[in-house]
Amino acid sequence: MAKPASRVKSAEYRNYINGKWTSPESNKYIENRNPADTREIIGRFPASSPQDVDAAVNAASEAFSKWRRVPAPRRAEILFRAGEILIKRKSEFARDMTREMGKVFKEASGDVQEAIDMTFFVAGEGRRLHGFTTKAELPNKFAMCTREPIGVCALITPWNFPMAIPSWKIMPALVCGNTVVIKPAEDTPLSTYNLAAACEEAGVPAGVINIVSGHGEEAGAALATHPGVRLVSFTGSTDVGRTVSQSAARSGKICSLEMGGKNVVMIMEDADLELALEGVLWGAFGTSGQRCTAASRVVVHKKIAKKFTAMLAERAGKLRLGNGLSDKSDVGPVINQDAVDKILGYIQIGQNEDGAKILCGGHRAEKGDLKWGYYIEPTVFADVKPRMRIAQEEIFGPVVSLIECRDLDHAIEIANGVKYGLSASLYTRDVNRAFQAMDNMFTGIFYVNASTIGAEVHLPFGGTKATGNGHREGGTQVLDIFSEWKAIYVDYSGKLQRAQID
Numbered sequence: 001m002a003k004p005a006s007r008v009k010s011a012e013y014r015n016y017i018n019g020k021w022t023s024p025e026s027n028k029y030i031e032n033r034n035p036a037d038t039r040e041i042i043g044r045f046p047a048s049s050p051q052d053v054d055a056a057v058n059a060a061s062e063a064f065s066k067w068r069r070v071p072a073p074r075r076a077e078i079l080f081r082a083g084e085i086l087i088k089r090k091s092e093f094a095r096d097m098t099r100e101m102g103k104v105f106k107e108a109s110g111d112v113q114e115a116i117d118m119t120f121f122v123a124g125e126g127r128r129l130h131g132f133t134t135k136a137e138l139p140n141k142f143a144m145c146t147r148e149p150i151g152v153c154a155l156i157t158p159w160n161f162p163m164a165i166p167s168w169k170i171m172p173a174l175v176c177g178n179t180v181v182i183k184p185a186e187d188t189p190l191s192t193y194n195l196a197a198a199c200e201e202a203g204v205p206a207g208v209i210n211i212v213s214g215h216g217e218e219a220g221a222a223l224a225t226h227p228g229v230r231l232v233s234f235t236g237s238t239d240v241g242r243t244v245s246q247s248a249a250r251s252g253k254i255c256s257l258e259m260g261g262k263n264v265v266m267i268m269e270d271a272d273l274e275l276a277l278e279g280v281l282w283g284a285f286g287t288s289g290q291r292c293t294a295a296s297r298v299v300v301h302k303k304i305a306k307k308f309t310a311m312l313a314e315r316a317g318k319l320r321l322g323n324g325l326s327d328k329s330d331v332g333p334v335i336n337q338d339a340v341d342k343i344l345g346y347i348q349i350g351q352n353e354d355g356a357k358i359l360c361g362g363h364r365a366e367k368g369d370l371k372w373g374y375y376i377e378p379t380v381f382a383d384v385k386p387r388m389r390i391a392q393e394e395i396f397g398p399v400v401s402l403i404e405c406r407d408l409d410h411a412i413e414i415a416n417g418v419k420y421g422l423s424a425s426l427y428t429r430d431v432n433r434a435f436q437a438m439d440n441m442f443t444g445i446f447y448v449n450a451s452t453i454g455a456e457v458h459l460p461f462g463g464t465k466a467t468g469n470g471h472r473e474g475g476t477q478v479l480d481i482f483s484e485w486k487a488i489y490v491d492y493s494g495k496l497q498r499a500q501i502d
């Protein structure tokens with residue numbers, strides 16, 4: 001699509017370094033346009049260079065020496081204030097988010113709400129951050145463990161949850177006493193700016209949070225490899241995640257990764273089919289299928305496959321595409337032209353695969369005002385076989401594949417037969433089968449009688465296999481990413497005592 005002229009005069013944003021809004025050294029900017037209507041420019045954001053990254057990391061290193069000594073409950077008080085500010089500005093921030101990334105306003109409000117939840121949850125940890133004491137093996141000796149901050153954390157975040165995911169990283173990093181440099185996705189810097197502005201207003205000191213916006217290959221790579229960074233936390237595609245983890249390994253950085261998914265809803269013959277239908281529609285087409293937890297496979301028991309397939313095609317075909325700011329829209333646009341190309345490419349692959357049939361959707365939607373945006377019709381494929389590419393690879397768009405199974409064991413075998421392991425769900429009324437699936441699914445998240453999306457912040461979030469590298473965000477488990485243990489021994493015997501010897 002030719003670049004359309006802008007309808008609005010765009011604001012110019014700056015990086016946030018050492019508490020100051022700073023122009024990028026190169027003076028280059030990236031235009032952020034509304035994916036629902038590409039005539040609208042949201043703003044121009046710095047295309048940061050390695051020099052900008054260097055300045056941000058230096059500011060974060062400098063700030064670390066003070067911030068780590070602020071008592072954790074005091075750090076948390078600032079975060080509680082940030083949470084209050086987010087509550088006050090929730091609808092303004094959600095509106096900005098819908099404009100910059102397309103998801104419908106209700107879901108954008110949920111994204112801001114997730115950031116609020118995370119902020120309050122983790123701020124509560126300021127008065128816990130529990131360590132432990134244990135018994136020493138020698139007399140008159142005391143042993144304990146405490147959580148310690150790590151240093152400067154590099155945070156690289158995606159566009160699909162542009163406030164929630166930055167909050168999953170920034171808030172626990174800060175409460176543990178670290179300082180951060182965040183590089184938001186080039187498509188959604190504004191929501192990260194809004195989050196940082198709330199933190200600034202709440203009193204987070206200069207240098208504790210720094211933002212450098214820009215391209216992954218330039219700003220992101222410079223950040224992930226910077227010698228002043230001790231930890232890299234990345235959420236995004238599996239390919240980029242691999243590169244991040246290789247460069248982190250070369251320079252000995254701690255690295256936490258959250259990558260792709262190929263999530264599944266399994267529906268047994270005894271399930272409440274209306275409930276399962278609502279779950280599949282929500283899981284597959286919410287956020288236009290652009291969640292790492294999105295339901296992109298539905299494994300249906302053969303006894304009800306025909307009936308459920310018809311129910312799904314009928315309802316999916318009725319979903320209304322449109323600008324997320326209108327309450328008449330059920331599904332917004334996808335993020336950009338590359339996403340359109342990739343998703344349409346998979347729809348083509350699906351059609352070429354032997355036997356798979358499209359029941360509804362399958363095209364870019366360009367009627368009326370939709371032509372100004374990146375809209376793809378909600379698409380349902382039936383008769384999909386487990387080994388087909390559309391049943392194996394992450395599409396990250398409004399496309400769902402129906403696969404038939406014989407029984408629960410067969411469903412689990414299909415469900416586990418992908419390289420990812422983020423989220424899975426089972427619809428059944430049989431408690432025994434629910435527990436069997438809980439035991440046997442190799443995923444980090446599992447739902448019974450609910451869809452694959454909708455994780456809550458106080459439970460661990462993350463996946464097995466190619467989805468991650470063993471870490472969990474959310475829950476108190478996230479503290480294990482952003483702190484290191486220190487074992488402390490106090491010998492009060494007044495004499496030399498030799499462990500393992502005396």
Ligand code: UN1
Nearest residue numbers: 161291292293453454455
């Ligand atoms: C993501 O898609 O990267 O569970 C995060 C959910 C949301 C988070 C999704 N709470 O769907």
